[in-house]
Every structure is written in structure tokens, then in C-alpha cells.
Amino acid sequence: MEMEIALPQQPKKTSRRLNWKSMYRARWFYIMMVPGLAYYLIFSYLPMGGLVIAFKEYSLLKGVWDSPWVGFDNFRTIFSSPDFFNILKNTLLISFYRIIFGMFPDVLLALMLNEIRVGWFKRFVQTITYGPHFLSWVIVFGIVYAFLTPGSGLLSQLYKSMGWGSVSLMTDQNFFRPLLIISDLWKSTGFGAIIYLAALGSINSELYEAAVVDGASRWRQIWHITLPGIRDVFLLLLILRIGHILDAGFEQVFIFLNARVNEVGDIIDTWVYRRGLEQLEFSISAATGFFKSIVGFILVLGANHISKRFGGSGIW
Structure with a gap:
């Protein structure tokens, strides 16, 4: 009997x-x-292409390509500056506080809104919470100034009327960083919760129905279904924030900063603003931006690797 051989x-x-x-x-x-x-x-x-001025002594008259090359002299100038390590410390601390105290309130608010069953009340809370996101930092500073300005601020007057003396919170070095974090929370928490609400909407409702059949309480459903359902989104946003850890929020810090809190509030971006635009040292500014980009790239790679190593999805 002949056998047929099937060829691939x-x-x-x-x-x-x-x-x-x-x-x-x-x-x-x-x-x-x-x-x-x-x-x-x-x-x-x-x-x-403009990054080449980080390795040149840039002159407005000579232009980008005719300015002389100086190699890594601009980077040596940055790292040898007496202010550099102080502004680096301030930048890292403020960014670290933003990550720690800025991400969990977003998740908490999203979980609370997800549990609201009254439609009109849920929409009302959402509107109230993410409305401040659309205000500029100039307006937010005006609101903070109306409350905390020494002498005429509402809280300052209340503090004085209670017989506790005068207080100047906006010029207090111990209060400046918490002031940045609190104002940022008020402005961005509601809008940040929208991302987690979208992630919560993608969770299969049959998982909750099965949990109810098994007798799981609402807290158990949140712990075993809701939180694992938004874990990947949380890790993704965490990786992106880690990549921008040297961006501590220039606009907010620049508006809130004053001479008395400059020691604890001056960050890399405000320092670059002074060196680049006020002193016209564009090469120093470009070199600083290049340094921030390299550090951010390395941190994103490291955070993504750690996330995937511990079971997360990562960015890629």
C-alpha cells in the first residue's frame, strides 16, 4: 500500500x-x-537639531553653526555651579512628593466616584473636582494669595483674630513645599481621576456578579477585582512620572517662588530660566535640558524593566 507523505x-x-x-x-x-x-x-x-548648542559657546550674532565648539565645557559649568546640587535636591524632593501624594488621591477619588450610584450627584462631584484643572496657575496663585497673604489674607486674619499673632505662610520655608503639593492636588486630582474612571469602566462586570454570588463584600470586590483592574494603568502613569522626575512643575514653582523661599523652592527649570533668558546663556540651558533628557530616558527604561519583572505590563 502506497503511503502519501504530506509535505509542509x-x-x-x-x-x-x-x-x-x-x-x-x-x-x-x-x-x-x-x-x-x-x-x-x-x-x-x-x-x-538645536541640541548642538549644548556643545558650543552659542552666540546670537554667529548663529548655531558658526558658534565655536567647546565640547563638554558647558556640562562642567553646570556640575561645578555652587547652586546645582541644591536645585537638584529641591527638584527631586518636589517631584518625589508629587508622585507619592499626587497619584494615590487620583485613585481614591476614582474609586469613590465609581461607588456613587446616584447619577446627578456623581456628575456634580466630577464637575466640581476636575473644574480647577482648567484654571491657569496664575489664577490658582491669586486664590492662594487671597487666603495666605500676610496681613490681609483670610486665613492670616483668622489666625490673628484668634490671638495667635501674625503668620506668613507664603514666605515660610517649612510650608512652601507642602503649599506646592496641596495646591497641585486641588488643581489636578479631579482630572487625574478621569483616567482611572475610564480604566474602571473597562473591567468586566461579570467578575463583580460572580463575586456577589460567592458572597464577597464590597471591600473584597474592590481589593480583588477593582484594584487589579487598574494596576496596569497605575504602573503606566507611574513610569511616565518617573521619566519626568526632573520636571518639578516649572510654571507653578516659578509663580509661587519668592526670595525668602528660594533656598527650598528653586528647581532646575527656574535656574535654567534665569541662566538662559535673563543672562542669555543659551548653551548652559541646552546642556541642562540634554542632561534632563538623558536622566529621564534612563529612568523610564529602568522603571519599565522593574515593572515587567514584577508582573506589570510596562510601556512596551
Whole structure:
């Protein structure tokens, strides 16, 4: 009896013509990608060519390409500055406080809103909490100033009327960093909770129904279903925040900063602003930005590796 031997079939090669046809069918999707790609190309990738001034003694008269090369002298100037390690410490502390005290309130608010069953009340709370996100830091500073300004502020007057003497919280070095964190929480917590609410909406409702059948309490459902359901989103946002750990919020700090709290509030970005725009040392500013980018890139790689090592999804 003759036996037939089945030979393995060769995978069919996809023709280029077929690829062009599929691209043509999805042409409108590619067209919609053009504005986003153009934005990043113009404002993110093309400006990278200006990083060469970090290795030059840049002069406005000579331009980028005719300015003389100085190698790593600008970086030596940065690291040898007497203010550098102080502003680095301030930047890391403020960023660390933002991560620790800024991410968990977002999760907590999202969990609380997710438990509200009255529709109109839930929408009302959402509107009240994420409304401050759309205020500029200038307006937020004006509100804080109205409450805490020495002498005429509402809280300052209340403190004085209680017979406790005068208080100047906006110029108190011990209170400046908590002031930054509290005002940032008030402004951004509601908007940050939206991301977690979206993640909560993607959790399969059948998991909760099965938990109810098994007799799980509401707290058990939150612990075993809700929190694991938003874990990947939390890790993703944590990795992104770690990558921006040297960005401590320039706009907020610049507006709130004053001479009396400069020692504890001066960060890398405000220092770069003074050196770059006030003293016109553009090469120093570019070198500092290059240093921040390298550190952020390394931190993102490290945080992503650690996240995947301990069971998280990571960025890629």
C-alpha cells in the first residue's frame, strides 16, 4: 500500500500589490494620522537639531553653526555651579512628593466616584473636582494669595483674630513645599481621576456578579477585582512620572517662588530660566535640558524593566 507523505505547505507571500490595496482602503485613517505626525515632527524632532548648542559657546550674532565648539565645557559649568546640587535636591524632593501624594488621591477619588450610584450627584462631584484643572496657575496663585497673604489674607486674619499673632505662610520655608503639593492636588486630582474612571469602566462586570454570588463584600470586590483592574494603568502613569522626575512643575514653582523661599523652592527649570533668558546663556540651558533628557530616558527604561519583572505590563 502506497503511503502519501504530506509535505509542509509554504506560507503564502503577501504581494506588495495587496499591501498597497489595504493601505488604500485605510487611506482615511492614514490621513487622520498626518496632523499628529506633523505636530511631533515640527515641535519634537526638528528642534533636536538645536541640541548642538549644548556643545558650543552659542552666540546670537554667529548663529548655531558658526558658534565655536567647546565640547563638554558647558556640562562642567553646570556640575561645578555652587547652586546645582541644591536645585537638584529641591527638584527631586518636589517631584518625589508629587508622585507619592499626587497619584494615590487620583485613585481614591476614582474609586469613590465609581461607588456613587446616584447619577446627578456623581456628575456634580466630577464637575466640581476636575473644574480647577482648567484654571491657569496664575489664577490658582491669586486664590492662594487671597487666603495666605500676610496681613490681609483670610486665613492670616483668622489666625490673628484668634490671638495667635501674625503668620506668613507664603514666605515660610517649612510650608512652601507642602503649599506646592496641596495646591497641585486641588488643581489636578479631579482630572487625574478621569483616567482611572475610564480604566474602571473597562473591567468586566461579570467578575463583580460572580463575586456577589460567592458572597464577597464590597471591600473584597474592590481589593480583588477593582484594584487589579487598574494596576496596569497605575504602573503606566507611574513610569511616565518617573521619566519626568526632573520636571518639578516649572510654571507653578516659578509663580509661587519668592526670595525668602528660594533656598527650598528653586528647581532646575527656574535656574535654567534665569541662566538662559535673563543672562542669555543659551548653551548652559541646552546642556541642562540634554542632561534632563538623558536622566529621564534612563529612568523610564529602568522603571519599565522593574515593572515587567514584577508582573506589570510596562510601556512596551
